[in-house]
Ligand SMILES: Nc1ncnc2c1ncn2[C@@H]1O[C@H](COP(=O)(O)OP(=O)(O)OP(=O)(O)O)[C@@H](O)[C@H]1O
């Protein structure tokens with residue numbers, strides 16, 4: 001289903017996207033969806049590659065979803081480059097792009113963004129239906145971004161209804177997001193297989209992220225403290241020399257703060273259910289980090305990263 005000389009179809013309305021997908025499915029083709037917010041890097045393209053291995057046609061969505069951003073967050077300065085994204089998706093072998101202008105009902109005459117002012121519904125005629133995964137959304141990113149997973153689950157639900165994928169591919173850089181979406185799919189009987197893929201890193205260890213483009217060169221170097229901390233913990237747990245969660249968290253936090261980062265969280269949780277853990281020897285533990293580093297324009301850039309610490313023999 002790939003023809004180099006063909007234009008990559010780009011759909012901007014839900015109706016057109018759905019019609020195209022249904023045509024594919026009617027021809028017996030299996031459909032994979034790769035949801036993204038654009039400004040694509042090799043991490044995203046690894047998801048497209050994996051999707052191609054699992055389905056006959058691959059749709060990538062590009063949409064910076066307003067409902068997962070709080071009013072004070074970086075929605076307005078989130079990096080965007082749709083032309084470059086389309087070229088990368090075509091080269092990677094994707095078959096279609098879903099690039100909606102908005103997925104929320106705009107209320108005529110109610111002003112720009114009336115549907116998502118402060119990333120909340122403001123107008124009585126606007127969007128008011130949200131999907132929430134109650135417990136799994138609470139720790140980690142849910143602590144500092146309490147609105148975040150409600151926005152993610154809602155928009156992913158909409159993308160699933162529009163693109164009707166058989167398979168949906170996510171990255172484990174957003175580990176909690178992958179767990180939350182998997183739970184939503186299980187609990188609400190979506191007929192979608194959710195796949196979570198490993199983190200792609202730059203050669204120096206920095207997790208690839210669209211937001212890296214906003215880091216100053218100095219901050220980018222400092223941000224390497226995150227992956228250094230994760231690597232240190234991986235090695236210590238693998239050889240059995242690290243066992244106490246508090247000591248590990250404290251050390252990783254110290255590395256990031258010494259480098260000039262502002263820690264949002266450094267947390268160790270059960271890698272399966274994101275519940276608390278008493279030690280690092282009994283089960284695989286998720287070591288997850290979020291930290292702010294200086295942006296090259298203004299403010300800070302919030303980066304997330306993680307690793308699963310596997311004790312010997314587990
Ligand atoms: N380094 C990476 N390796 C593997 N998957 C990734 C990586 N970075 C992002 N993804 C995945 O790509 C999908 C789309 O993510 P998104 O478009 O928000 O990119 P991002 O680089 O995570 O951006 P941000 O800078 O907002 O964190 C998500 O499933 C995400 O987990």
Ligand SMILES: CC(C)(CO)[C@@H](O)C(=O)[O-]
Pocket residue numbers: 035036037063065068152155156174177
């Ligand atoms: C899944 C997603 C595309 C929903 O907006 C976003 O949270 C992301 O890019 O990880």
Ligand code: BAL
Pocket residue numbers: 037068174
């Ligand atoms: N993948 C990150 C989505 C967000 O931070 O909004």
